[in-house]
Amino acid sequence: MNKKDDKEGLTRGTIQLLKDGKKDIFRELIEELKPYDQAMLYQNIPTKHKPLFLELLTLLEVTGLLRHLSKDEQLLVLKTLDPKRATDILDLMEVDDLAFLLDDLSLKEIDNLIVKMQLEEMEILRRIMRYPKKTAGRVMTTRYIWVHHSYTVEQAIHKLKSFRNIAAYINYLYVIDDDKKLIGVVSYRDLLLADLNKCIEMFMEKNVVKIDGLTKQEEAAKIIGRYDFVSLPVTDENNILVGIITVDDILDIVVQEANEDIEKLLATGKEITFQTNPFVAARRRMPWLILLLFIGLVSGGIIERFENTLETVVALAFFMPMIAGMTGNTGTQSLAVVVRGLVSEDLNFKKASQLLFRELLVGIIIGITCAIFIAMIAYVWRGSLALGLVVGASLLATLIIGTLAGTVIPLILYKLKADPAVASGPLITTINDILSLLIYFGIATMFISNLM
Amino acid sequence: MNKKDDKEGLTRGTIQLLKDGKKDIFRELIEELKPYDQAMLYQNIPTKHKPLFLELLTLLEVTGLLRHLSKDEQLLVLKTLDPKRATDILDLMEVDDLAFLLDDLSLKEIDNLIVKMQLEEMEILRRIMRYPKKTAGRVMTTRYIWVHHSYTVEQAIHKLKSFRNIAAYINYLYVIDDDKKLIGVVSYRDLLLADLNKCIEMFMEKNVVKIDGLTKQEEAAKIIGRYDFVSLPVTDENNILVGIITVDDILDIVVQEANEDIEKLLATGKEITFQTNPFVAARRRMPWLILLLFIGLVSGGIIERFENTLETVVALAFFMPMIAGMTGNTGTQSLAVVVRGLVSEDLNFKKASQLLFRELLVGIIIGITCAIFIAMIAYVWRGSLALGLVVGASLLATLIIGTLAGTVIPLILYKLKADPAVASGPLITTINDILSLLIYFGIATMFISNLM
Numbered sequence: 001m002n003k004k005d006d007k008e009g010l011t012r013g014t015i016q017l018l019k020d021g022k023k024d025i026f027r028e029l030i031e032e033l034k035p036y037d038q039a040m041l042y043q044n045i046p047t048k049h050k051p052l053f054l055e056l057l058t059l060l061e062v063t064g065l066l067r068h069l070s071k072d073e074q075l076l077v078l079k080t081l082d083p084k085r086a087t088d089i090l091d092l093m094e095v096d097d098l099a100f101l102l103d104d105l106s107l108k109e110i111d112n113l114i115v116k117m118q119l120e121e122m123e124i125l126r127r128i129m130r131y132p133k134k135t136a137g138r139v140m141t142t143r144y145i146w147v148h149h150s151y152t153v154e155q156a157i158h159k160l161k162s163f164r165n166i167a168a169y170i171n172y173l174y175v176i177d178d179d180k181k182l183i184g185v186v187s188y189r190d191l192l193l194a195d196l197n198k199c200i201e202m203f204m205e206k207n208v209v210k211i212d213g214l215t216k217q218e219e220a221a222k223i224i225g226r227y228d229f230v231s232l233p234v235t236d237e238n239n240i241l242v243g244i245i246t247v248d249d250i251l252d253i254v255v256q257e258a259n260e261d262i263e264k265l266l267a268t269g270k271e272i273t274f275q276t277n278p279f280v281a282a283r284r285r286m287p288w289l290i291l292l293l294f295i296g297l298v299s300g301g302i303i304e305r306f307e308n309t310l311e312t313v314v315a316l317a318f319f320m321p322m323i324a325g326m327t328g329n330t331g332t333q334s335l336a337v338v339v340r341g342l343v344s345e346d347l348n349f350k351k352a353s354q355l356l357f358r359e360l361l362v363g364i365i366i367g368i369t370c371a372i373f374i375a376m377i378a379y380v381w382r383g384s385l386a387l388g389l390v391v392g393a394s395l396l397a398t399l400i401i402g403t404l405a406g407t408v409i410p411l412i413l414y415k416l417k418a419d420p421a422v423a424s425g426p427l428i429t430t431i432n433d434i435l436s437l438l439i440y441f442g443i444a445t446m447f448i449s450n451l452m
Numbered sequence: 453m454n455k456k457d458d459k460e461g462l463t464r465g466t467i468q469l470l471k472d473g474k475k476d477i478f479r480e481l482i483e484e485l486k487p488y489d490q491a492m493l494y495q496n497i498p499t500k501h502k503p504l505f506l507e508l509l510t511l512l513e514v515t516g517l518l519r520h521l522s523k524d525e526q527l528l529v530l531k532t533l534d535p536k537r538a539t540d541i542l543d544l545m546e547v548d549d550l551a552f553l554l555d556d557l558s559l560k561e562i563d564n565l566i567v568k569m570q571l572e573e574m575e576i577l578r579r580i581m582r583y584p585k586k587t588a589g590r591v592m593t594t595r596y597i598w599v600h601h602s603y604t605v606e607q608a609i610h611k612l613k614s615f616r617n618i619a620a621y622i623n624y625l626y627v628i629d630d631d632k633k634l635i636g637v638v639s640y641r642d643l644l645l646a647d648l649n650k651c652i653e654m655f656m657e658k659n660v661v662k663i664d665g666l667t668k669q670e671e672a673a674k675i676i677g678r679y680d681f682v683s684l685p686v687t688d689e690n691n692i693l694v695g696i697i698t699v700d701d702i703l704d705i706v707v708q709e710a711n712e713d714i715e716k717l718l719a720t721g722k723e724i725t726f727q728t729n730p731f732v733a734a735r736r737r738m739p740w741l742i743l744l745l746f747i748g749l750v751s752g753g754i755i756e757r758f759e760n761t762l763e764t765v766v767a768l769a770f771f772m773p774m775i776a777g778m779t780g781n782t783g784t785q786s787l788a789v790v791v792r793g794l795v796s797e798d799l800n801f802k803k804a805s806q807l808l809f810r811e812l813l814v815g816i817i818i819g820i821t822c823a824i825f826i827a828m829i830a831y832v833w834r835g836s837l838a839l840g841l842v843v844g845a846s847l848l849a850t851l852i853i854g855t856l857a858g859t860v861i862p863l864i865l866y867k868l869k870a871d872p873a874v875a876s877g878p879l880i881t882t883i884n885d886i887l888s889l890l891i892y893f894g895i896a897t898m899f900i901s902n903l904m
Contacts, residue, residue, distance in 0.1 A: 032659060036678040068678070161645055171623050171640070171682070188623070188640040193613055207484060225707070226488040226520070228700035230623070230682050247699050248680035251706060255677070258710030259792050266717060266788045274793045274803060278813035285785050286818060292781055293822060296774025297829065303770050310766055317762060317769050318755050321776055321885060322748025329744055333737050336718045340711050341726045351726060361730035366738060370745060377749065433773060 011044045018049045026056055035064030043069070051080050059085065063092040070275065074101055091121050094141045096249065099128045128243075136220045137213030139253065140234045140243030146174045147200060149183060154196040156186070171230050174241055175204050182208060182233055182241045210235050213242055217253050218343070224250045261339055265332070295430040299324070299437055306441035309448055315382050316444055319391050320437070322374070326395065327402040327436040328429040330366060334359050334406030335428050342414065352411055356404075363403030371396035386450035394443050398436040405431055463496045470501045478508055487516030495521070503532050511537065515544040522727060526553055543573050546593045548701065551580045580695075588672045589665030591705065592686045592695030598626045599652060601635060606648040608638070623682050626693055627656050634660060634685055634693045662687050665694055669705050670795070676702045713791055717784070747882040751776070751889055758893035761900055767834050768896055771843050772889070774826070778847065779854035779888040780881040782818060786811050786858030787880050794866065804863055808856075815855030823848035838902035846895050850888040857883055 017026040030038060042053055042065060054062060054077065062081070066074050066089070078086045090098065102110050102125075124142050131137030145163050147156045156173055173191070175184035184204030194203055210233040211220055224232055224247055234243045272281045303310065303320075310316055338355070345351075375392030379385055406428050462481075469478040482490060494505055494517060506514060506529065514533070518526050518541070530538045542550065554562050554577075576594050583589030597615050599608045608625055625643070627636035636656030646655055662685045663672055676684055676699055686695045724733045755762065755772075762768055790807070797803075827844025831837050858880050 034659070034661070034679055157644055160641075164645065188644055189612075191644055192609055192640055193616065207486070209486065221703075225700070225703050227486055230699065247682060247703070248677070251673075251677050251699070251703060254703060254706050255710070255795060258707070258713075259795075261710075262714060262717065262788050262792055265714065266784050272789050274789075274797055274799075274807050276810075278810045278817065281789075281810065282814045282817040282821075285782070285814065286821065288785075289778060289782060289818060289822060290825075292777055293774060293826065296771075296777050299773040299777075300770035303773070304767075307766060310769060311763075314759060314763050314766075315756075317772070318752035319748075320769070320772065321751040321755075321889070322745060324773055325744055325748050325751075325881070325885070326741060330737070330741060332718050333740075336714050337724050337726075337733075340714055343707060343711075345726055347726075355726055358728075358730045358733065362734045362737065365730065365734040366741060369734075369738065370741060373742075374745060429777070433777070437773070 007040075007044075010041060014041055014053075015045055015049060018045070018052050023056060030057065030061065035061070036068050039065045039068035043073070054080060059088050059092060063089050066093065067097060070273075071101060071104070075105075094143060095121070095124050095128050096139050096141050098125055099138060102129070103133070131213055134217045135213060136211050136215045136217060136234050136245055137242070139217050139220075139249050140213070140245050141249075142243045144170055144172075144174060144231075144233075144241075144244045146176050146241060147186075149175050149177055149199075149201045149204070151175075151200045152196070153191055153194045153198050153200065156191060156200055157196075160191075170244070170246070172244075173200075174233055174244070175200055176241060180241070181239045182210060182235055184208060185233065208233065210239075211245075212237070218257055220245050221250045221253050221257070222343075225254075257343070261343075265336060265339065292430070295433065298430075299433050302434065302437045302441070306445060309441055309445045312448060313387075313444070315384075315387060316441070318382075319374075319378065320440070323391070323395055323398060323440050324433050324436050326370065327398040327432040330363070330399050331402040331406035331428040331432045334362075334403050335410055338407055338410040338414075347411075347414060352415075356407055356411065359403050359407040360400070363400040366403070367396040367399035370399060386447060390444050390447055391440075394436075394440040397439050397443075398432070401435055401439070402432045405435070459492075459496075462493060466493055466505075467497055467501060470497070470504050475508055482509065482513065487513070488520050491517045491520035495525070506532060511540050511544060515541050518545065519549060522725075523553060523556075527557075546595060547573070547576050547580050548591050548593050550577055551590060554581070555585070583665055586669045587665060588663050588667045588669060588684075588686050588697055589695070591669050591672075591701050592665070592697050593701075594695045596622055596624075596626060596683075596685075596693075596696045598628050598693060599638075601627050601629055601653045601656070603627075603652045604648070605643055605646045605650050605652065608643060608652055609648075612643075622696070622698070624696075625652075626685055626696075627652055628693060632693070633691045634662060634687055636660060637685065660685065662691075663697075664689070670709055672697050673702045673705050673709070674795075677706075709795070713795075717788060717791060744882070747885065750882075751885050754886065754889045754893070758897060761893055761897045764900060765839075765896070767836075767839060768893070770834075771826075771830065772892070775843070775847055775850060775892050776885050776888050778822065779850040779884040782815070782851050783854040783858035783880040783884045786814075786855050787862055790859055790862040790866075799863075799866060804867075808859055808863065811855050811859040812852070815852040818855070819848040819851035822851060838899060842896050842899055843892075846888075846892040849891050849895075850884070853887055853891070854884045857887070 014026070014029065017029070033041065038057075038061065042050065045053060057065065062077070062085075066077060069077065078089070081089065093101075128138060128140070128142070145160060147159055151159070160173070171188050173186045173188075174182060175186060177183050184201070184206050185208050186200055186204045190203060209223060209227055209229070211223060213234050213236060220232060223229075224245070229247065231244045231246045233241055234245060236242050272284055276284075337359075341355075347355075371392040374395050375388040377388075378391040379388030382388075409428065409431075466478070466481065469481070485493065490509075490513065494502065497505060509517065514529070514537075518529060521529065530541070533541065545553075580590060580592070580594070597612060599611055603611070612625070623640050625638045625640075626634060627638060629635050636653070636658050637660050638652055638656045642655060661675060661679055661681070663675060665686050665688060672684060675681075676697070682699045684697045685693055686697060688694050724736055728736075789811075793807075799807075823844040826847050827840040829840075830843040831840030834840075861880065861883075
C-alpha cells in the first residue's frame with residue numbers, strides 16, 4: 001500500500017515540477033531514480049508533459065529509459081526528440097536493442113531513423129540484423145572488452161579504464177590470440193585477485209564455453225542456466241569473437257519463451273499484453289477461435305452421423321461433454337509435460353522412447369481408474385449396466401489414445417526440428433475431440449441393442 | 453549429431469577408464485569438464501560404477517556436481533559417500549541449495565544428514581529454513597562479502613583475497629556501517645577502476661535496491677529483471693544484510709514459476725519431469741482429472757434437465773461441443789493474458805479496470821464475428837433459420853460471458869493476494885462449460901416451438 005502511495009505521490013510531484021518549470025529540483029529527483037523507475041514515471045505522466053520531461057534528461061538517461069518501454073513507445077520517444085538528439089541516442093543504444101526496435105519497421109522508416117547514425121555503429125547494426133530472429137547473433141551485444149593474451153593484469157586494467165562506459169555491465173574480459181580467435185576468458189574477480197604484473201595468459205580460463213551466432217536463443221539460455229554464467233561469448237565459424245550474450249538478456253528471453261509456450265499451448269494469440277488495444281487483441285485471438293469453430297463443426301458432423309444412435313438413446317448425450325473434455329485434458333497434460341521438459345533437457349531417441357512408454361503407462365493407469373469410476377456412476381445414475389460399460393470402455397480407450405497423441409505429436413515435431421509447442425492445445429484438443437466422439441459413438445452403436 | 457556422438461564417446465570412455473582403474477587419466481578428463489557436464493556424465497554411467505566415480509572426485513567437485521542433480525539423486529549421492537565426506541560436502545554446499553534439499557525430508561532424515569555439520573553452518577541453515585518456502589530468504593545465499601564503509605580499495609581487495617572461495621560467484625561487495633546496516637554497494641568493476649587508496653564510501657552506490665527476506669521469490673525475479681542486476685541484497689526489518697540472491701538462482705526461479713503457471717493453467721499436475729515414474733505422474737495428474745470428471749457429470753446433469761428439448765430437436769446436440777469448446781477456450785485465452793501479464797507488471801485498480809473493459813470489448817468483437825458466422829452455417833447446414841439464430845445468439849452470449857469470467861476470476865484472486873493461476877484452465881473451463889450449456893439450452897427451450 002505504502003509503495004503504491006509513494007508511486008502516486010512521485011508522479012503528482014513530478015507533474016507539478018514540470019508545470020512550475022522547477023528544472024533543478026526535477027533533475028535532483030531524476031538522478032535518484034534508476035532507469036526502470038524513470039521509465040515508469042515517464043509512462044505515468046500525461047502526454048503533454050512528456051516532451052519537457054525528455055528534454056530535461058541527459059542522452060544516457062533517455063537511452064536507459066528507452067530499454068524499459070514497449071516498441072511503440074520507443075518509436076514515439078524517438079519522434080518526439082529533435083532529430084540530432086534522436087540520432088545520438090540511436091548511437092548510444094545497444095545494438096541488440098536497436099535490432100529489436102527496427103525488427104518490424106519498413107525499410108523507409110528504418111532509413112529515416114538511422115540515416116544520420118555513425119557509420120561504424122551502422123555497420124555493426126547491419127551485421128547483427130543479418131542473423132535470423134531469435135538467434136544468439138541477434139540478441140548479442142557487441143559491447144565487450146577483449147585483450148591480447150600477452151597482456152599483463154596492469155595493461156588489462158588500463159584498457160578497462162579507457163573503456164569505462166562499456167565495462168559497466170560486463171564481468172569478464174575476453175582473451176584473443178594474434179588471429180583474433182577467442183582463446184580464454186578472465187573474470188573481473190580474477191583480475192582483482194591477481195598480481196598486477198602477472199600475464200593474463202597464466203591464469204585465464206582456457207576451457208571457454210561459447211556458442212555460434214546462429215545458435216537459437218533458447219539454446220543460449222539453456223547454457224547460461226547450466227553453467228551459472230553471467231555472460232556467454234558468441235563466435236563465428238572461425239572462432240572469432242563477434243559479441244556476448246548477457247544474463248539480463250537471457251532473463252528476458254526465458255520469460256518471452258515461456259510466454260510463447262503458453263500462447264501456443266493455450267492458443268491465446270501472439271503477444272497480447274495489458275496494453276494491447278481491443279481490436280488488435282481480438283484480431284490476434286481470432287484465428288484460433290475460428291479454427292476451433294470449424295473443429296467444433298467437425299465434431300457436430302460426427303454426431304450427426306450417429307444421429308440414429310443418439311435419437312434411440314438420448315442419455316448418450318449426457319456423457320459427451322465429459323468424455324470429450326477428459327480426453328482433451330489428458331492430452332494437453334501430456335503435451336505440457338513434453339514441451340516444458342524440453343526447456344531444460346535435451347532429448348535423444350532412448351529418452352524419447354522411455355518418455356513415450358511412461359506416458360503410455362500413465363494413460364493406462366489413469367484410464368482404468370477413471371473408467372471404473374464412471375462405469376459405476378453411469379450405472380447408478382441411469383440404471384443401465386450396458387450404458388455403464390459403454391461409457392467406461394469408451395473413456396478407457398479415449399484416455400489412452402489422448403495421452404499418446406499428446407506425447408507423440410510434439411515428439412514428432414521436435415524430431416522434425418519444428419517447435420513442439422505448435423502442436424498446441426487446440427490441435428491436440430481437436431484431434432482428441434474427434435477421436436473421442438468416434439470411439440464413444442462407435443462403441444455405443446455396436447452395443448445399441450443392449451442400450452435400448 | 454556430432455555433439456551427441458561426442459557425448460556417447462565420453463560416457464563409454466569414462467566407463468572404460470573406471471573399469472581399468474586408470475585413475476590419472478580419469479582425473480585429467482574430469483578436470484576438463486565443468487560441473488554441469490560432470491553431472492551429466494555421472495548420470496549416464498551405470499550405477500555400479502558410480503561409487504568409484506564419486507570417490508575419485510574432490511570434495512569441491514562433488515559439491516558442484518550435486519547442484520545439477522535432482523533431489524532424489526542428490527540424496528542417493530550423499531548416501532553413497534562415506535559419512536565423513538558427506539558431512540564435509542554438506543558444509544561446502546550453499547545454504548539455499550541445502551535448504552531446498554532438506555525441504556521435504558522428515559526430521560529424522562534431516563538429523564541423520566546434518567548431525568555432524570559444523571555448528572556455524574547449521575545455525576545459518578536453521579535461520580534460512582525459518583523463512584517460508586518461495587521467499588527471498590529461502591533462496592538467498594549467505595556467501596557474500598561485506599566491508600566497512602571506512603575501508604579503502606586496497607583493504608577491500610585484501611579482504612576479497614582472504615575470502616577467495618566465496619568471492620567466486622559474486623560481483624559486488626556490500627558496504628555496511630557500524631550498526632551492520634547496509635548502506636552501499638560496490639561492484640568488482642568499480643574496484644578495478646578506482647585508485648587503491650581511495651575510500652570505498654567515496655564512490656559506492658548509495659541508492660541500494662534491496663528486498664526483505666519475506667518478499668516472494670517472484671518479486672525478487674521482477675526486480676532483478678527490471679534493474680539488470682546480477683545479484684540483489686536481502687535485508688531484515690532493521691536493514692541488516694542477511695544474504696544475497698544471485699541471478700543464476702533467479703533464472704531457475706523464472707523457469708520454475710513459468711512451469712508452475714503452465715501446470716496450473718493446463719492442470720497438468722505438479723512437477724512432472726521426464727524422470728518422474730509413471731505411478732507418481734499418474735497420481736499427480738489424477739486429482740484434476742477426477743475433478744473434471746465430476747464437472748463433466750454436472751454438464752451431463754444440465755443436459756438431462758433439458759432432455760425434452762434435446763429429444764425434440766436432436767440437432768441441438770450437434771452444436772454442443774462447438775459452443776462449450778469455444779466458451780472454454782476464449783475464457784482460457786483471457787486467463788492466460790492476465791496470469792502472464794502479471795509476471796512482469798504490477799496492477800492497480802485503474803489498470804485492472806482498463807483491462808476488464810478491454811477484455812469486454814474483445815469478447816463483444818469476437819462474439820459478434822463468430823455468432824454471425826455460425827448462424828449462417830447452422831442455417832445452411834440444417835435449413836432452419838430459427839436454429840441458426842438460436843445457435844448464433846447463444847454463442848454471442850457465451851463468448852462474452854466466457855471472456856469476462858476468464859478475466860474477472862484471476863483478477864479477484866490477485867486482489868485477494870492469492871495466486872491468480874489457481875483459477876487455472878479447468879476451473880474456468882468448468883464454469884464456462886456449465887454457463888454455456890445453461891445459456892444454449894435455455895435459449896433453445898424458449899424458442900422450442902420455432903425449432904420444431
